[in-house]
Amino acid sequence: MSVSESEGLLRGADPIRGVERQEARLAWGLVLPAVGTILLVALFPLAWTVWESVHLHDLRMPWLGRPFIGAANYLEALGDPRFWGALGHTAFFAATSVGLELILGLGLALAMNRAFRGRGLVRAAILVPWAIPTVVAGLLWRFMFAGEGGIVNETLLDLGLLREPLVWFIEAETAWVPVILADVWKTTPFVALLLLAGLQNIDASLYEAARIDGAAAWGQFRHVTLPLLKPAILVALIFRTLDAFRVFDLVYALTGGGPGTSTEPIALYTFNALLQNLRFGYGSALSVIVFAITFGLALIYIRLLGAELTGSKR
Amino acid sequence: MLPDLRRLAGFLLPVALLLAACGGASTPGVVEVTLPVSVLGAEAEVLRRQLRRFMEEHPDIRVVQRETPDAADQRHQLYVQWLNAGASDPDILQLDVVWTPEFAAAGWILPLERFAPDTSAFFPTTVSANRWGDSLFALPWFVDVGMLYWRTDLMAAPPTTFDGLVSSARAAKQRHGLRHGLVWQGARYEGLVTTFLEYLGGHGGRIMEQGRVVVASAAGRQALREMRSEIHESGIVPTAALTWHEEETRFAFQNGESAFMRNWPYAYGLMQDSAQSRVAGRFAVAPMPATPDGTPTAALGGAQLAINRNTEHPEAAWRVIDYLTRPEQMLERARVVGQFPTRAALYDDPELAAALSIPPAQARRVIEHAVARPVTPIYTQLSDILQVHLHRALTRQREPAAALAQAQAEMQQLLNRVGLGIGGPPARR
Numbered sequence: 001m002s003v004s005e006s007e008g009l010l011r012g013a014d015p016i017r018g019v020e021r022q023e024a025r026l027a028w029g030l031v032l033p034a035v036g037t038i039l040l041v042a043l044f045p046l047a048w049t050v051w052e053s054v055h056l057h058d059l060r061m062p063w064l065g066r067p068f069i070g071a072a073n074y075l076e077a078l079g080d081p082r083f084w085g086a087l088g089h090t091a092f093f094a095a096t097s098v099g100l101e102l103i104l105g106l107g108l109a110l111a112m113n114r115a116f117r118g119r120g121l122v123r124a125a126i127l128v129p130w131a132i133p134t135v136v137a138g139l140l141w142r143f144m145f146a147g148e149g150g151i152v153n154e155t156l157l158d159l160g161l162l163r164e165p166l167v168w169f170i171e172a173e174t175a176w177v178p179v180i181l182a183d184v185w186k187t188t189p190f191v192a193l194l195l196l197a198g199l200q201n202i203d204a205s206l207y208e209a210a211r212i213d214g215a216a217a218w219g220q221f222r223h224v225t226l227p228l229l230k231p232a233i234l235v236a237l238i239f240r241t242l243d244a245f246r247v248f249d250l251v252y253a254l255t256g257g258g259p260g261t262s263t264e265p266i267a268l269y270t271f272n273a274l275l276q277n278l279r280f281g282y283g284s285a286l287s288v289i290v291f292a293i294t295f296g297l298a299l300i301y302i303r304l305l306g307a308e309l310t311g312s313k314r
Numbered sequence: 315m316l317p318d319l320r321r322l323a324g325f326l327l328p329v330a331l332l333l334a335a336c337g338g339a340s341t342p343g344v345v346e347v348t349l350p351v352s353v354l355g356a357e358a359e360v361l362r363r364q365l366r367r368f369m370e371e372h373p374d375i376r377v378v379q380r381e382t383p384d385a386a387d388q389r390h391q392l393y394v395q396w397l398n399a400g401a402s403d404p405d406i407l408q409l410d411v412v413w414t415p416e417f418a419a420a421g422w423i424l425p426l427e428r429f430a431p432d433t434s435a436f437f438p439t440t441v442s443a444n445r446w447g448d449s450l451f452a453l454p455w456f457v458d459v460g461m462l463y464w465r466t467d468l469m470a471a472p473p474t475t476f477d478g479l480v481s482s483a484r485a486a487k488q489r490h491g492l493r494h495g496l497v498w499q500g501a502r503y504e505g506l507v508t509t510f511l512e513y514l515g516g517h518g519g520r521i522m523e524q525g526r527v528v529v530a531s532a533a534g535r536q537a538l539r540e541m542r543s544e545i546h547e548s549g550i551v552p553t554a555a556l557t558w559h560e561e562e563t564r565f566a567f568q569n570g571e572s573a574f575m576r577n578w579p580y581a582y583g584l585m586q587d588s589a590q591s592r593v594a595g596r597f598a599v600a601p602m603p604a605t606p607d608g609t610p611t612a613a614l615g616g617a618q619l620a621i622n623r624n625t626e627h628p629e630a631a632w633r634v635i636d637y638l639t640r641p642e643q644m645l646e647r648a649r650v651v652g653q654f655p656t657r658a659a660l661y662d663d664p665e666l667a668a669a670l671s672i673p674p675a676q677a678r679r680v681i682e683h684a685v686a687r688p689v690t691p692i693y694t695q696l697s698d699i700l701q702v703h704l705h706r707a708l709t710r711q712r713e714p715a716a717a718l719a720q721a722q723a724e725m726q727q728l729l730n731r732v733g734l735g736i737g738g739p740p741a742r743r
Contacts, residue, residue: 059398060691061732062420082702147554170556170709258502259556260706276387277695278394 046291052284059278073285082261083286086269093176093265094244097183101240102233104184105191110225112192113199123193130189138253141182145169152178172262175255179263182250187243191236198232199225231305238301245294266290343374345630347405350380350389360650361638368637375630380404386504390694397422397622405625406634409452409618411443411686412693418446419691423620425449429632435657443686444618451620453639454656456647458615459684460512461599461672463567463575463582468492472600474610476516476540479574479603483550486573495550497563498576500541502705505559507687507697508613509576510704513537515611515685516604521700522688525734527725529700530718533607538707538714545708556708568593576602578615582671583652599672601680614684616656645669654681690734699724 056069077083112123129137144151147167156162168174202225210220248267251257257264257272270290274283349365352358358379365377382389393407397417409417417423427449433441440454462479464472468486473479483495499505511521517540519533528534544551555563560577564584567575568591575581579599588594601610619635621628637643641663644655649669654677660666661674670677687693703721706712712720 058732059394060416060420060694062398064732147552147557167553167557170553172709172711256502258705259709260502260711261702262711272698275391277698278391 049284049287049291052280053288054285055281057279057281057284059280069281073282074289076282077285077289082264082269083266085261086264086266089263090245090247090265090267093180093183093247094241096176097180097187098237098240098244100180100184101188101191102236104188105195105236106233108188108192109195109199112196123196126189126192128189129186132186134186134249135253137182137186138250141178141185142254145178169255170259172259175259175263179251179254182254183244183247186250187240191240194236194239195229195232198229201232202228234301234305238298238305241297241301242294245297246290344376345374345627346376346378347625347627347630347634348378348380348403349406349408349634350382350392350404351408352382352384357647357651357653360647364638364643364646365634368634371637372633375633377634386410393417397624400624402622402624402626405622405627405631407620407622408455409620411440411454411614411616411618412697414444414452414618414620415446415689416691416693417620418449418451422623423451424623424625424628425451426453426621426632429636431636435659437656437658437681439614439682439684439686440616440656443614443689446689446691452618453620453635455617455619455639456644456653457656457681457684458578458580459612459654459677459680460508460576460578460602460615461612461680462602463577463585463597463599465573465593465596466598467596468573472598473603474601476513476603476605480544480548480550483573484548487550490573492571492573494552494555494566494572495548496544496574496576497551497555497558497566497572499559499563500545500551500555500705500708501557501559502701503559504697504701506701506704508615510537510541510700511613511685511687512576512602512611513541516602516608518605518608520685522690525729527696527722527729529725530715530722534718535715536605538704538718542708542710542714546710556705567597579652579654579671601676601683609683610680612680612684614681614686616654658682690729692728692732692734695728696725699728 053073054068054070055066056064056072057066058064108126112119112126132140145153145168147153147169148165150165150168152168153162153165157165166174168178206224206228207220210224215223246267247265248271251263251265251268252271255263257268261269266286267290270283270286273279273286277283351361362379365379369375369377382392390410390413393413396404397420407417407423409423414423418425431450431453433450433453436454437457440457441450444450444452444454462472465486468490469482473482479496486492487495498509500509514520514529514534514537517533517537519529519531519537521527521529541551545553545555552566558566560581563572563575563577564581566572567577567581568585570592582599585591585597586594602612604610619638621631621635625631639656641655641657641660644657644660645663645665647653648655648660648666652669652671654670655661655666658678661678663674666674672680688696690696700721703712703717703724707714707717
């Protein structure tokens, strides 16, 4: 006889509660492996990183040992202009690329939502950029924006928009152009598909009703499509902002963070500290900061999304 | 954050090879030592031949070549992971010249005194770059020096001053319709520091002096202004060079697009091949130019051989190093891949004259004046700071003086923080 059963008998509870308890225990038993895996896979590395981040750990200088140094790594990051620069670049990149992707993705989704011949083919074809590995895409765009013989320069020269080839990667302003374009090119399809799924969930009769009430195309979009699409937009925003905040491979392949450090995002700076300079403590502190920021962003979004979902159920 | 696939492959491949090697049967009585090297091209071919001869002479030692990535920073990462984990394998390490102090201070490589190496025959500059504290930690294997490649069909003699360089480059551009006057490595990486080091020396400046960073001196500012004006004022260097590494500059020069190029000796042999080079037989090399305040300066590069402190076979490892750094092996390397020997006496050998790209006497002068990058365990981090600020100045995001002042402050701060600021090395384990 198990403990819970005897407890149930002692309390004189009805047998149904006892069954419920048993089921609850069984449920816990069943999810335990999953919870354990999550703890091992997600929390353990995180805890380890946090532990590293409060220690001095420099692979290149073993003679310094591995002493506990409290918040020194964090303070160093906060006092480092390169860190703030990287954070600013990341925010700029995230805002610009995600904004563009949302607008373009919405346009594409609206277009694909119409019935036309070959719609299935278009929907499949639009995913091609998204399927290309990011590093490959990065190199592709690097070649396209090459100073001499790059297709972008050649085209702009032919159109008379440029008088001489532009070396895109040596000015901060121009170096951002290929980075953002490549990201928009690559991930707009993903946003478009998410939004398309949202569009298809909107009941067609609502549009009919709106039409009868005399709403024009803009009115329908403004008062029917947008409000009902909000959850899908938020989901797309969460995914894309978090991804954009951790951008690494695209910049690594395209600009390497240059010129100077003008396009260096926080993930590349962290990579540099961790794997180039082998400063595990400092690099871990940077990782924890990036984690905290993305986690905070996710929380804000989830709160917004949660409110939106319950709000739309009214 | 996705790890770069190439890095991942670069890490996994040697690990796989390592595992494969561990599983291999070993013959009793034979000591096995490992040597991580590049396994591609003519260089690997020479090494294989030399090791085969070595093993014939020493039947009790078997040398296994271990494939490692060619890119310096990837190789460095791999070494650090191995050594930090206390691995006894690989036994022998091929080090870049700027790594020796780092590995020595970390206690990862053996001091060589116990083998009583005779260093008198080597160039003093190459030996002192391999000293840390009071000990010698690696033997120089071959030496690399930065040089000025010039087109013999466009001018009678190479310029010896920076003003002369600018005017010759400009004249060549105008008279012969060349696209560029001069090309050098200006991307934000180690190569930029070596280019700058040569301009700096040419103006009489240095990066560090006795544990103090002095790069923001008047000479430093002049050197950086010179480089910047070559791009943005006289325009002899293309702006694209700010994204170029060694190979991009070589392609521009061998396609006949530039009158001058700053590069290492490796380019010479490749560009003499008329199948791929349009300038074969029409170029020569000279020391970099200088102002009256400075001296023609070559950045010192090259490879060294050291022994893993945790090796189980230090004696066998030393025998391999001793063999590979003998005069006859160096001559063979010079003949096949054009690498400069580190033994000064060889430059009087007529065999070397036939093998080298430039007259040995001239090569010897360049090597004797070669300038090592700062000898400190945290060189790579110092270089990283310098690269960023140099690149900012050259891309006109900062004024040269401000960029150098900031670089100097950050570098000094770093040195002070890790206790390497002024004076001797830290205590070793």
